[in-house]
Amino acid sequence: MTSGQTAGNGVGQTAQHGTKDRVEARRFWMSVLARAPREELEAVFAGLAACPEHRFLRPPEIGLVMVQGRAGGGGNAFNLGEMTVTRCALQFADGTVGLGYVQGRDRRRAEIAAILDALLQSPGTHPDLEQTVIAPLAAAQAARRDARSRKAASTKVEFFTMVRGDNPK
Amino acid sequence: MYVAVKGGERAILNSHKLVAEERRGDPAVPELGLAQITEQFRLAVDRVMNEGSVYDPELAALALKQAQGDSIEAIFLLRAYRTTLPRIAVSRPIETAEMAVRRRVSAAYKDMPGGQVLGPTYDYTHRLLDFALAAEGETVPEAEQAASPLPETMLPVLDILSHEGLIEEEVADREGEPVFDVTRDPMSFPAGRDQRLQNLARGDEGFVLGLAYSTTRGYGGSHPFVGELRMGEVSVEIVPEELGFPIDIGDITVTECQMINQFKGSAEKPPQFTRGYGLSFGHCERKAMAMSLVDRALRCKELGEDALYPAQDDEFVLSHTDNVEAVGFVTHFKLPHYVDFQAELELVRKMRAEQARVEPQEAAE
Structure with missing residues (x-):
């Protein structure tokens, strides 16, 4: 979504920006929840004050997503292969719908992700969970990514020029 | 009977x-x-x-x-x-330019932004058996960590050539059009690049490697350079129907190879470099490289080159890459063929008898 789509005649702009921000915020927490390992999600879930009553719109279900690549990296799409994904949809008594889409075949991860997605949409629980759940999970993921990247960086080649007759002493 | x-x-x-x-x-x-x-x-x-x-x-x-x-x-x-699982969605194409790189080398450019990052590779090992590994309970090895991480994203090396106009452009001009899917569509020829790339991506590593080797040994006229080989994590996004906006469902590790090949030009195109592309799940570098060579060989017709060699023949290549199909056919010969064989046996006996009857007559004449 580009900002060009929301740049308009002024009146609806604030509302549209609000929607856009909400979508962006949700995209962010869903991406964090999708990457969280089972143990971290269980720990978070165990720490919740209470899990609101909910019913499944779609009980956790394992399926496949066809992953596409692009010819030459930036050209037309082609089908690379599939990956396993588990999804879940549930609804709180107040009507809030939570969705979980996580890589792999762990139904429990998808369920906890969906519950947290619903809680994060509820104004009452959102600020607290953003602080206590999403921020630490995101920090752990950033730390793992940073460590991986720094290990790779340690293998970066430093070239030096060999000069004829200039042997190191 | x-x-x-x-x-x-x-x-x-x-x-x-x-x-x-x-x-x-x-x-x-x-x-x-x-x-x-x-x-x-x-x-x-x-x-x-x-x-x-x-x-x-x-x-x-x-x-x-x-x-x-x-x-x-x-x-x-x-x-x-x-085959037992439903397909939930098709992802948006992964963006390898945004990969969290763990390995990235180029044989064409020594100094490019981000540099040569060897990552976890056996390339520079001595290939001597390490008997220390035979003794269990060794201390847990630990990698070095640089003071700072690599840049968040690394510019694809081929963009350097692309900015100079010296390599053919890779254009995405079929957005929204159906993409060939070998798991659902029957093979058809001449094959489009989407069909070829999917087929090669799931094709047998040994077969694709052998074909790639043939293109560089005189059966395809390939003079390749690895423009860039990169491995790392990319995020996968889907647009769930119930949301209508893209969400990130996790990271996968992929290996990508951008092979550069010379091209002498044609009536429509000036001399320039052309591309061969390889992409694999996980760290399958040999496969990604082989795929990129065969992809380039299979592009001969669209580049106006003569198709003279096996690796340039899409029907030959794509029909034989799949090792599940190949194994199924080759190994079915060990299953009982008792009746077929009996028939052949009868036939050979009959032919023998026929010959025995004809030969004495010929000798008598």
């Missing part, structure tokens, strides 16, 4: 028991866990995911365990399992 026979049920059941025992090996030796396979046989897992065409390290590890480490049998198991 054809006589239907039944039997072998007990033999088959007992062979299942026997293979289970063989698979387990000596019970005094601890059993392999799936985590051991995913952690310590990762490259085998990656190959099974890639050619099995399902990214799921745990399933690939299970398949390898069940197949006693036979990768092609494991690939077959994964392909079979895949």
Whole structure:
């Protein structure tokens, strides 16, 4: 979504920006929840004050997503292969719908992700969970990514020029 | 006369028991866990995911365990399992330019932004058996960590040539159009690049490697340079129907190879470099490189080159890459062909008898 789509005649702009921000915020927490390992999600879930009553719109279900690549990296799409994904949809008594889409075949991860997605949409629980759940999970993921990247960086080649007759002493 | 026979049920059941025992090996030796396979046989897992065409390290590890480490049998198991799952969505194309790079080298440019990052590679090892690994209980090895991480994203090396206009542009001009899917569409020829790339991506590593080798040995006129080889994590996004906006469902490891080939030009195009592309799940570098060479060879017709060699013949290549199909056909010859063989036997006997009758007559004449 580009900002060009929301740049308009002024009146609806604030509302549209609000929607856009909400979508962006949700995209962010869903991406964090999708990457969280089972143990971290269980720990978070165990720490919740209470899990609101909910019913499944779609009980956790394992399926496949066809992953596409692009010819030459930036050209037309082609089908690379599939990956396993588990999804879940549930609804709180107040009507809030939570969705979980996580890589792999762990139904429990998808369920906890969906519950947290619903809680994060509820104004009452959102600020607290953003602080206590999403921020630490995101920090752990950033730390793992940073460590991986720094290990790779340690293998970066430093070239030096060999000069004829200039042997190191 | 054809006589239907039944039997072998007990033999088959007992062979299942026997293979289970063989698979387990000596019970005094601890059993392999799936985590051991995913952690310590990762490259085998990656190959099974890639050619099995399902990214799921745990399933690939299970398949390898069940197949006693036979990768092609494991690939077959994964392909079979895949058919039991519904397809939830098709992802947006992954953006390899945004990869969290763990390895990235170029044979064409020494100094490019981000530099040469060797990552976890066997390239510069001495290929001497390390007997220290035979002794269990070694101290846990630890990698060095640089003071700062690599840049968040690294500019694709080919963009350097592209900015100068010296390499053909890779244009995405078919957005929204259907993409060929070998799991749903029957093979058709001449094959589009989408069909070719998917077929090569899931194709047998050995076969694709052999074809790639042939193109560089005079059966394809290939003079390639690795413009860039990169490995790392990319995020996968889908647009769930119930949301209508893209969400990120996790990271997968992929290996990408951008092969540069010279092109002398044609009536429409000036001399420039052309591209061959390889992409694989996991860290399957040999496969990604081989794929990029065969992709380039198969592009001969669109570049106005003569198709003279096996690797340039799309029907030949694409019909024979799939190791599950190839194994199915080649190994079915060991199944009972008793009746066919009886018929052939009768025929050979008849021909012999015929010959024996004709030859004495000829000798008498």
